Amino acid sequence: MIKKDEIIWWASENFWKKSAIFVTGLMTLVLVLLTFDTVNKITAGSKRVPAYTVINNQIDYKYNKTRNMFEPVIGSESPLFGNMLTAEEAEGLINLGKLTIQAKNCMNCHTLLGNGAYYAPDLTKAWLDPGWGAKSVRETLMLNFLMDPENNARTFGTNRKMPNLGLTEAEAKSIIAYLKWMSSIDTNGFPTNFKTIKQ
Amino acid sequence: MINMHTLNTIHLNSGQKIAIKYFSMAVVLFVVQIVFGILAGTQFNNPEFLYQIIDFNVNRMVHINAMIIWLLYGFIGSVYWLIEDEAKTELVGKKLANFGFWVLTIAVLVVVLVFLFIQSGEGSYASIWLINEGREYIEAPRWADIGIVFVMLIFFYNIYATFIKGKWSGIAGVLVLDLAALAGVYLAGMFYSDNISMDQFWWWWVVHLWVEATWEVLVGCIMAWVLMKTINADRRIVTTWLYIEVTLMLGSGILGLGHHYFWIGTPEYWLTIGGFFSALEPIPLVAMLVHALYDSGVKNFKSTNNPALAWLIAHAFGNFFGAGVWGFFQTLPQINLYTHGTQWTASHGHLAFFGAYATINIAMFYMAIQVWRGNIHMGSSLIDNGWKWKTSLALLNIGVVGMTIAMLIAGYKQAFIERAVEGSTWSGYFKAQSDPSFLLAMDWRMTFGWIIALGLIILIWDLITIGSHSEMKNNKPKLLST
Ligand code: HEM
Ligand code: HEM
Ligand SMILES: [Fe+2]
Numbered sequence A: 001m002i003k004k005d006e007i008i009w010w011a012s013e014n015f016w017k018k019s020a021i022f023v024t025g026l027m028t029l030v031l032v033l034l035t036f037d038t039v040n041k042i043t044a045g046s047k048r049v050p051a052y053t054v055i056n057n058q059i060d061y062k063y064n065k066t067r068n069m070f071e072p073v074i075g076s077e078s079p080l081f082g083n084m085l086t087a088e089e090a091e092g093l094i095n096l097g098k099l100t101i102q103a104k105n106c107m108n109c110h111t112l113l114g115n116g117a118y119y120a121p122d123l124t125k126a127w128l129d130p131g132w133g134a135k136s137v138r139e140t141l142m143l144n145f146l147m148d149p150e151n152n153a154r155t156f157g158t159n160r161k162m163p164n165l166g167l168t169e170a171e172a173k174s175i176i177a178y179l180k181w182m183s184s185i186d187t188n189g190f191p192t193n194f195k196t197i198k199q
Numbered sequence B: 001m002i003n004m005h006t007l008n009t010i011h012l013n014s015g016q017k018i019a020i021k022y023f024s025m026a027v028v029l030f031v032v033q034i035v036f037g038i039l040a041g042t043q044f045n046n047p048e049f050l051y052q053i054i055d056f057n058v059n060r061m062v063h064i065n066a067m068i069i070w071l072l073y074g075f076i077g078s079v080y081w082l083i084e085d086e087a088k089t090e091l092v093g094k095k096l097a098n099f100g101f102w103v104l105t106i107a108v109l110v111v112v113l114v115f116l117f118i119q120s121g122e123g124s125y126a127s128i129w130l131i132n133e134g135r136e137y138i139e140a141p142r143w144a145d146i147g148i149v150f151v152m153l154i155f156f157y158n159i160y161a162t163f164i165k166g167k168w169s170g171i172a173g174v175l176v177l178d179l180a181a182l183a184g185v186y187l188a189g190m191f192y193s194d195n196i197s198m199d200q201f202w203w204w205w206v207v208h209l210w211v212e213a214t215w216e217v218l219v220g221c222i223m224a225w226v227l228m229k230t231i232n233a234d235r236r237i238v239t240t241w242l243y244i245e246v247t248l249m250l251g252s253g254i255l256g257l258g259h260h261y262f263w264i265g266t267p268e269y270w271l272t273i274g275g276f277f278s279a280l281e282p283i284p285l286v287a288m289l290v291h292a293l294y295d296s297g298v299k300n301f302k303s304t305n306n307p308a309l310a311w312l313i314a315h316a317f318g319n320f321f322g323a324g325v326w327g328f329f330q331t332l333p334q335i336n337l338y339t340h341g342t343q344w345t346a347s348h349g350h351l352a353f354f355g356a357y358a359t360i361n362i363a364m365f366y367m368a369i370q371v372w373r374g375n376i377h378m379g380s381s382l383i384d385n386g387w388k389w390k391t392s393l394a395l396l397n398i399g400v401v402g403m404t405i406a407m408l409i410a411g412y413k414q415a416f417i418e419r420a421v422e423g424s425t426w427s428g429y430f431k432a433q434s435d436p437s438f439l440l441a442m443d444w445r446m447t448f449g450w451i452i453a454l455g456l457i458i459l460i461w462d463l464i465t466i467g468s469h470s471e472m473k474n475n476k477p478k479l480l481s482t
Helices: A013-041 A052-056 A087-103 A135-147 A169-182 B014-045 B056-087 B094-117 B125-130 B142-165 B170-187 B196-231 B235-260 B269-280 B282-298 B306-329 B333-339 B343-372 B383-421 B426-433 B436-465
Strands: A057-064 A069-077
Touching (some): A013 B170, A013 B235, A052 A087, A052 A169, A135 A169, B014 B056, B014 B094, B014 B343, B014 B436, B056 B142, B056 B343, B094 B142, B125 B142, B142 B170, B170 B196, B170 B235, B196 B282, B196 B306, B196 B343, B282 B306, B306 B343, B306 B383, B333 B383, B343 B383, B383 B436
Antiparallel strands (some): A057 A069
8 A cells, every 4th residue: 555645746636636626616617707708699689699580681691701601691671471570570480480390309300500410401501592492482482391391302312201290380480480590690600611592 | 045146135235226226227228229229220211111100300319318318327326326335324315215216217208108109299388398398318398307307306415415424535525516517507408498599508518518527527436436346446546536537527528518619609719619628528538548447457357247347448448439539530610510410420429428328337237236146256157258248248339339430431421522512401411311322331320230239138138147046157156255
C-alpha cells in the first residue's frame, strides 16, 4: 500500500476532487449564461427565428457572400392560401401545426432541422422544395399530398410511400403553415446548396 | 445447507433482491428493442412490409424507446445492486423500492400498448398528454413523464438516505450528485413549445446531457465499483480516477452540447463553442479505456467472473470507439454540415449506445447471476470453456460493428449525394436512397441485425443456465470463499 503523504499533489484524490467540482461548476455556469442569451435569440419574433406572421410573406433561401452560407430571405407580401393573418391568427395556426406534427409522430420518419429519423426527406426547407413544381400550384399540391400521400406518391422509383395519416383539412393546412414558417429560420446554412422552387 | 448453484434470492441482500427485478425487466425490454429494430430495418428495405398496419415511425419509436428504458432499468438495477455493499448498511426503503418498480413497469407496459395500438392522435394537447409526445427518444406521453419523475424521486431518496444512514464514500458523493442531475435534466424535456428551435434546444439538454454527461459519470461510478469487486482494484486509485473522469468528461461534455446547436436556429457562436468542446470529449474516453485496461492488466486479467470482465472490456472499447471516435468523425461543423441527419448519425448512434451502455449493463447481469447462484466461480470451471457466453459476446459485437460499418458506408454515400451534390431536396434524398452501394449497405445492415438477434438469444440462454450444476465441469460446485 502507498501511504497518503507519498502521493504527489497532482495525483492526489483531494486535488482531483476539487478540480471535478470546480470544472463542473464553471462549465455549468457558462452553459447557463449562454442559455439566457440563446433563448433570447431564438424566441419567435427575433432576427434568427422570425415571428409567425412571416407566413404572410414570400420566403426564399439564398447564398450570402459575406456570411459564406445560405440564409433565408424574406420578401414581399404573399399570404398563405390567400389569407392575410393577424399575429394571433398566425400563432393559432402554427400552434395547431406543431401539435399535429408531434401527435402524428412525423419525426420518427422525417428529420426537421436535420433531427429525427432517416426514412424520409428532410423537411427543413420542404416549403421551398422544387418538387412542388411552381409557386402557383404549390399550396394545392402540398394540401393534396398531405391529405392523401398514398395516391399522390412520388417515391422516385423506391416505392417508399408516406402512409395516410388521416389528417383533417385544417390540420393539413396548419402543417403547410408550419413548414412555411420553418423555412424562414436562419439555420446557419443547413442544408447547404439547396435548390429552391422557381421564384 | 443451501442448495448452491440454483438461483436463490437467499444469496442476495435486500438491495440486490430489488436489483434482479430491474435486471429481468431490462432483458425483456432488450428483446423488445431488437424485435422492433428488425421490423424497422426490414421496412426500410421493403416499404410494403406492414405498411399502414405498423408504420416505420411506430416501429422505430418502440425500438429506440425500449432501448432508453431498458438501459435505465439496468442502471437503476446496478445502483440497487451495489448500494448496500458500498454504504455498508441495509437499504432504507425496501417496500418503497418495490413500489417504484411496479409503478414504472406498469407505466411502461401501458405506454408500449398505447404506442402499438393507438399509435397517434389528432393535433391537440390531449394527444401529447395521453398518447404520444412525438419527440424522438422521449415520446412517452406527458402523464408517463410525470410517473417517471415520481419513480426517479423514490429511487433518489432511497439511495441518498441509505448512504446517509450508512457509510459515505467518494463514489457515493459522485453518484448521488449525478443522479440528481440526471433526473433534473429530464425536466428540460417536459414542456411544449410551438417554436421548433426552442423545442430542439431543450430536447438536446435531455438527450445530450444524458448520454454525454450524466450517463457517462454514472457508468464511471459503476465501473469504479465493479473494478474493486472483480479484480480487487484499490479504492483510493479507483476514486481518484473517477474524479479525473468527471473533470474531463463534464469539462468537455457540458459545453460539447453545442455540437447540436449548429443548425437549429441557434446563434453562430455555437459553431465555435460546440466544435471546440465536443472535439475534446474523446479525451476522457481514452482515459477510461486506459484505466480499465491498466487495472485489469495489472491483475493479469484474472477474475472469478470471466463473462463480466469480458463485457467490461467491451464497454471500455465500445465507449471509446462508438462515442469517442464515431462521434468525433462528425463533430466539427464543417463536416457535420454534410453528415447531419444521415446514416452517419445512425452509425454513430448504434455503436455508441451499444458500446458504451448496453455492454456495461450486460456485465452487471453476469455479476448478478454469479451471486444469485450463491457466489459461484465463473471462470475456467465452466463446461466447454463457457462457449455460450463467448459465442454470444462474439455475435453481438460482430453484429453491432458490422451494422455500424454498413451504415457508415451508407452515410458516406448519403452525405455525398444528398447533401453535397443534390442540396438535400426531396428528389436528392431519394437519389441517395437508390444508390447501389447505399442499397447494398442497407442489406448488410439487416444481415448483421440478424446476427445481433441470434447473439441475444444465446446471451439469454446463457444467463439462464450459466453456473447451474449441469453447466459445471464434473458437476462439482466450485464456490468462492467469501
Ligand atoms: C456514449 C456516448 C454517446 C452516445 C450514446 C451518443 C449517441 C448519439 C445519438 C443516438 C445521436 C443521434 C441523435 C439523433 O437521433 O438525432 C448522436 C448524435 C451526435 N453525436 Fe453522439 N453519442 C455519444 C457521444 C458522442 C461524442 C463523444 C461525440 C463527439 C466527440 C458525439 C458526437 C455527436 C454528433 C456531432 C451528433 C450529431 C449528428 C448529426 O448532426 O446528425 N457523440 N449521438
Ligand atoms: C437487430 C438489430 C438492429 C436493427 C435491425 C436496428 C435498426 C434500426 C433502424 C432501422 C433504425 C432507424 C434508423 C432511421 O431512422 O433510418 C434504428 C435506429 C436506432 N437504433 Fe437500431 N437497430 C438494431 C439494434 C440496435 C442496437 C443493439 C442499438 C443500441 C443498443 C440500437 C440503437 C439505435 C438508436 C440509438 C437509433 C436512433 C439512431 C439515430 O437517430 O441516429 N439499435 N435502428
Ligand atoms: Fe452530443
